[in-house]
Amino acid sequence: MYVIMVYDVNVKRVVKVLKVGRKYLEHVQNSVLEGELSPAQYKKLKHEVEKTIDPEEDTVRFYLLRTTRYLTTEELGLPSRNEPDSSFL
Amino acid sequence: MYVIMVYDVNVKRVVKVLKVGRKYLEHVQNSVLEGELSPAQYKKLKHEVEKTIDPEEDTVRFYLLRTTRYLTTEELGLPSRNEPDSSFL
Numbered sequence: 001m002y003v004i005m006v007y008d009v010n011v012k013r014v015v016k017v018l019k020v021g022r023k024y025l026e027h028v029q030n031s032v033l034e035g036e037l038s039p040a041q042y043k044k045l046k047h048e049v050e051k052t053i054d055p056e057e058d059t060v061r062f063y064l065l066r067t068t069r070y071l072t073t074e075e076l077g078l079p080s081r082n083e084p085d086s087s088f089l
Numbered sequence: 090m091y092v093i094m095v096y097d098v099n100v101k102r103v104v105k106v107l108k109v110g111r112k113y114l115e116h117v118q119n120s121v122l123e124g125e126l127s128p129a130q131y132k133k134l135k136h137e138v139e140k141t142i143d144p145e146e147d148t149v150r151f152y153l154l155r156t157t158r159y160l161t162t163e164e165l166g167l168p169s170r171n172e173p174d175s176s177f178l
Contacts, residue, residue: 004093004152006095006118006120006121008118008119008120008121009166028150029095029097029148029150030097030120030148031095031097031119031120032095032097032150046163046165049165050165053165053166054166055165055166055167056166056167057166057167058165058166058167059118059119059164059165059166059167059168059169060164060165060166061117061118061121061162061163061164061169062162062163062164062165063093063152063160063161063162064160064161064162064163065154065159065160066159066160066161067159069159070154070155070156070158070159071152071153071154071155072152072153072155073150073151073152073153074135074150074151074153075148075149075150075151076135076138076139076142076144076147076148076149076151077098077142077143077144077145077146077147077148077149078144078145078146078147078148079148080148080150
């Protein structure tokens with residue numbers, strides 16, 4: 001499944017959350033990562049993020065797409081950091 | 090189509106970009122908006138955002154889903170600002 005992860009976390013934890021996220025996903029924009037994961041990988045990612053954030057202060061949102069067939073991505077302004085797999089663009 | 094808008098813009102323009110975004114979409118998390126738009130509404134949103142950002146400094150990314158049938162959203166930590174239409178959760 002294709003996973004888009006967006007996060008709004010306390011500045012004290014941003015580096016750690018990003019570090020965890022980049023183990024699994026592509027960092028495409030400030031506070032946004034995305035990539036193809038197996039259910040098992042996604043479960044591990046979620047577990048690691050859960051251990052990293054403070055649930056009282058931080059928010060992490062995952063968009064899970066069982067297929068990218070109906071997804072198009074468009075951008076305005078500066079191109080993202082590292083273009084994700086362009087096969088779905 | 091369902092639109093997810095994520096943005097990374099200079100702090101001088103954040104309020105303006107958010108103001109434009111909220112005319113069309115639900116503000117669910119810091120720098121993240123989402124909602125159902127017609128192609129015409131999306132075109133207008135993109136045009137207004139284009140006029141608001143500095144393409145040399147800012148990045149705005151749109152994920153366009155022609156259907157939400159294959160989309161699931163999950164969250165960790167604090168719930169999002171205003172829960173979007175939960176029909177697709």
